[in-house]
Ligand SMILES: NC(=O)C1=CN([C@@H]2O[C@H](COP(=O)(O)OP(=O)(O)OC[C@H]3O[C@@H](n4cnc5c(N)ncnc54)[C@H](OP(=O)(O)O)[C@@H]3O)[C@@H](O)[C@H]2O)C=CC1
């Protein structure tokens with residue numbers, strides 16, 4: 001396919017055959033720099049990913065990077081107000097794998113999230129965010145080593161679908177008139193109808209089942225002890241409550257789970273190892289205190305879009321903050337995957353070469369593992385562990401280390417990337 005503004009490097013496409021990713025030695029992979037601190041971080045991260053691949057495979061393998069555009073840079077490159085160019089989506093459709101920096105979303109009015117749009121347009125239904133502690137990373141909790149979880153956040157539905165009507169708009173008036181006529185009892189529950197904005201929260205059985213199935217399969221593949229369905233189903237019965245029920249049902253139907261002590265918790269033996277996997281559920285507010293008090297009891301988490309967003313940042317804080325929290329948006333059925341940090345654009349640090357590039361680097365590490373390039377991924381983990389152990393860190397860890405009375409060397413964003421390369 002010919003692109004208007006995307007230059008294709010020499011290389012080949014990643015494809016899927018019989019449900020398995022086929023990765024050539026020079027795969028073309030798209031990257032979106034991102035807004036705010038995105039360019040600082042990408043400048044530090046890309047050399048680290050390239051160095052890991054070069055060292056692991058001695059030049060036999062190489063990533064052929066293709067810059068693709070979204071956010072503020074898309075406006076510059078395409079010369080018109082275009083936040084998510086059609087050809088960016090077409091490129092990812094065709095080349096399957098991409099990595100991106102954070103993109104700005106204004107609060108209140110203005111454009112809707114481009115990050116969310118990418119996930120929805122490409123149907124990247126699972127937002128996978130592993131949360132693990134690296135030895136030496138400063139943390140606000142006493143036992144960060146007990147935190148070892150992987151969040152599977154539903155990525156295409158929920159209140160994030162973006163179905164909202166602003167107060168006083170013709171849409172909200174029409175909606176409320178219809179609602180009042182058809183559902184007078186429910187309408188009467190709207191406390192101030194004249195001054196309300198309205199949002200719609202769709203949660204489907206299909207959307208839930210594919211997400212929960214991916215989480216259960218992850219527990220099987222990685223021999224993990226439990227999957228917890230996190231929801232607010234006591235209050236939102238037919239969306240979040242249904243998420244729980246459909247989740248339990250898929251564990252029974254697809255994995256042969258049976259009730260534990262009369263239910264609702266379930267268990268099934270891991271077909272690969274025989275070890276039991278417990279499927280349990282928890283109401284989201286309780287879960288947020290449980291992960292602080294008893295983190296060792298949680299492993300894989302399957303949850304809805306908004307809960308997953310909150311839980312991601314809360315758990316990241318327990319292992320050092322969103323500067324080191326990676327993620328991936330994946331469609332396990334088609335193989336499409338866009339890797340990205342959990343954090344946003346952190347605009348006050350933009351252009352200062354100051355922030356922690358670890359989230360994007362570790363998102364790249366997830367990407368390499370997804371591609372089957374595990375030797376390169378392992379090198380990144382090794383270098384990250386070693387560099388942090390040497391106390392060579394960016395500002396976010398530095399200030400926490402000093403507060404803990406530890407000595408540390410303050411590095412810029414780019415210097416931290418270089419330190420990783422030295423330590424590979
Ligand atoms: N996927 C995406 O692209 C996402 C985009 N966003 C967007 O980003 C914009 C800003 O959002 P905001 O709520 O401020 O959240 P951010 O995640 O951008 O930043 C919040 C705070 O987190 C810390 N932080 C963020 N990134 C890093 C890093 N790389 N290294 C170290 N610390 C970091 C900083 O803390 P401190 O001040 O303590 O130093 C920062 O002020 C919004 O437009 C939002 O919509 C938000 C989340 C995800």
Ligand SMILES: O=C(O)CCC(=O)C(=O)O
Pocket residue numbers: 103104105113114115116309312342344
């Ligand atoms: O799209 C955004 O601006 C925010 C998204 C977000 O917070 C997330 O995906 O964790």
Ligand SMILES: [Mg+2]
Pocket residue numbers: 309310312313342
């Ligand atoms: Mg978030």
